[in-house]
Amino acid sequence: MNSRFLRHLQLTLLALDFISINAVFYIAxxxxxxxxxxxxxxxxxxxxxxxxxxxxxxxxxxxxxxxxHIMSFEIFTKSSMYAFVxxxxxxLLYLFFFKQYVISRAFLFxxxxxxxxxxxxxxxxxxAIYQYFKRKDYLISKVVVLGYNNLSKRLVHYLExxxxxxEILGYCEEVSNVDExxxxxxxSNISGALDICKSMGATEIYSTIAPEQHPAIYQLIQKADENxxxxxxxxxxxxxxxKKVHVEYMNEIPVISMRKEPLEDLGNRIRKRGFDIAVSxxxxxxxxxxxxxxxxxxxxxxxxxxxxxxQARSGKDNKSFPCLKFRxxxxxxxxxHLQATKNDMRVTKIGKFLRRTSLDEFPQFLNxxxxxxxxxxxxxxxxxxTDEYSLLIGQYMVRQFLKPxxxxxxxxxxxxxxxxxxxxxxxxxxxxxxxLENWNPFLDxxxxxxxxxxxxxxxxxxx
Numbered sequence: 508m509n510s511r512f513l514r515h516l517q518l519t520l521l522a523l524d525f526i527s528i529n530a531v532f533y534i535a536x537x538x539x540x541x542x543x544x545x546x547x548x549x550x551x552x553x554x555x556x557x558x559x560x561x562x563x564x565x566x567x568x569x570x571x572x573x574x575x576h577i578m579s580f581e582i583f584t585k586s587s588m589y590a591f592v593x594x595x596x597x598x599l600l601y602l603f604f605f606k607q608y609v610i611s612r613a614f615l616f617x618x619x620x621x622x623x624x625x626x627x628x629x630x631x632x633x634x635a636i637y638q639y640f641k642r643k644d645y646l647i648s649k650v651v652v653l654g655y656n657n658l659s660k661r662l663v664h665y666l667e668x669x670x671x672x673x674e675i676l677g678y679c680e681e682v683s684n685v686d687e688x689x690x691x692x693x694x695s696n697i698s699g700a701l702d703i704c705k706s707m708g709a710t711e712i713y714s715t716i717a718p719e720q721h722p723a724i725y726q727l728i729q730k731a732d733e734n735x736x737x738x739x740x741x742x743x744x745x746x747x748x749x750k751k752v753h754v755e756y757m758n759e760i761p762v763i764s765m766r767k768e769p770l771e772d773l774g775n776r777i778r779k780r781g782f783d784i785a786v787s788x789x790x791x792x793x794x795x796x797x798x799x800x801x802x803x804x805x806x807x808x809x810x811x812x813x814x815x816x817x818q819a820r821s822g823k824d825n826k827s828f829p830c831l832k833f834r835x836x837x838x839x840x841x842x843x844h845l846q847a848t849k850n851d852m853r854v855t856k857i858g859k860f861l862r863r864t865s866l867d868e869f870p871q872f873l874n875x876x877x878x879x880x881x882x883x884x885x886x887x888x889x890x891x892x893t894d895e896y897s898l899l900i901g902q903y904m905v906r907q908f909l910k911p912x913x914x915x916x917x918x919x920x921x922x923x924x925x926x927x928x929x930x931x932x933x934x935x936x937x938x939x940x941x942x943l944e945n946w947n948p949f950l951d952x953x954x955x956x957x958x959x960x961x962x963x964x965x966x967x968x969x970x
Contacts (some may be wrong), residue, residue: 512596519636525627546609556623556812565597566709568947569586569589571583571586587630587684589953598619607958635911647850649673650702651678651704651713652691653678653727654680655678655685656715657951659678663690665797666713677689677693678691678693679693679696680693681696689705696775700712701734701736701786704734704736705734710736710741712727712737717742718740752764752823753765753766769947779881779946779951786882786935787873787876792866798921802866814833815833816834818830819905820889823910824907825907829864830880832870836855849925868913873914882914882955883912883913885907885909885915886911886912886914886918914955916941917934917939919957
């Protein structure tokens with residue numbers, strides 16, 4: 508991606524949304540006050556400031572304006588829609604907890620109805636803004652590629668992509684190394700690359716040839732710096748591993764890992780743990796405090812045994828932990844190795860209700876508070892299943908890099924309950940790995956929302 512093009516686009520879209528939200532607020536305030544429907548006060552000024560702050564907050568954490576979102580109208584519009592839902596939730600929480608009764612409800616309705624209209628209008632305006640910036644010559648980087656090989660051809664294919672905003676001038680390669688017609692011209696040999704860049708106005712050089720393979724490249728790097736031409740080296744990682752990898756740095760040392768893991772970052776782990784503590788504390792105080800005695804009594808009235816079912820399950824780093832549930836079955840010897848099936852005779856009457864409504868999982872908020880589970884994450888499996896499936900499914904154990912969750916991306920995507928076939932578990936693992944590589948706070952909120960929605964709607968596999 509052309510960084511100047513991206514920066515211009517991001518700042519323009521952010522400014523446009525910011526202006527639109529404030530314009531809606533102040534225009535509505537003007538007309539309401541003119542008609543004597545409201546008295547402008549400090550509460551209204553504070554509310555106007557919070558509208559801007561909340562939008563900046565949700566778009567920052569939701570990465571609404573990041574590259575992969577704003578390069579597609581559909582993705583940008585969808586991410587903005589999700590951001591508005593969180594934006595609206597923050598406003599409602601503010602109004603509820605701070606008891607803002609002074610602010611007119613009619614005024615609120617008008618403002619909160621017009622803001623999404625203004626944002627949607629901006630998304631259509633985005634198409635014109637995108638094309639405007641794309642045509643600006645000063646935002647287009649002219650590129651010369653050193654080397655003509657499979658890596659350089661893959662690089663050129665990427666640089667040709669929509670939204671990259673780079674003009675490929677051609678290749679610089681020794682003629683003896685070229686044995687086919689190239690899509691772009693061979694401009695010169697390696698030694699003449701700098702002269703070509705200066706004569707054609709190139710601003711970037713991408714080298715797919717390592718300096719150690721061609722010592723002249725070291726001198727070329729120095730000369731490029733002196734002429735304000737950015738020099739970038741594309742290493743051929745396929746020499747080490749032939750699959751998509753994630754590259755990061757420990758100071759100047761490049762580190763290749765098999766995947767991106769946002770929760771390896773300490774700040775992200777603290778953020779997720781703080782959310783877990785806050786939510787689990789709320790549920791324990793306001794729900795489990797009365798659910799445990801009431802549901803416990805109903806369980807005991809129907810069958811003898813403990814009100815809790817405690818089972819060792821696989822946790823983070825494959826360390827087992829005692830997973831809590833309300834007991835939904837009669838006490839039986841097969842509970843630690845046999846999954847619940849449809850019309851399972853072991854399930855009690857109260858157990859059917861608990862499982863169908865997912866209330867049997869609520870004691871796991873105690874596990875979350877203790878720290879051996881999270882609100883969202885891969886579901887913890889029985890130790891027997893971990894041992895079995897780890898032999899049958901590649902990358903199965905990667906899901907154990909995370910704390911298990913009460914709910915997860917696989918569950919809200921339709922992969923919960925009994926797994927009769929290995930392919931069903933394979934799909935669950937794929938979804939768990941996608942979550943591991945794409946975690947962000949708003950994804951957790953989305954999964955929680957979908958979990959509640961699916962519970963209310965009723966799920967076919969909840970038995």
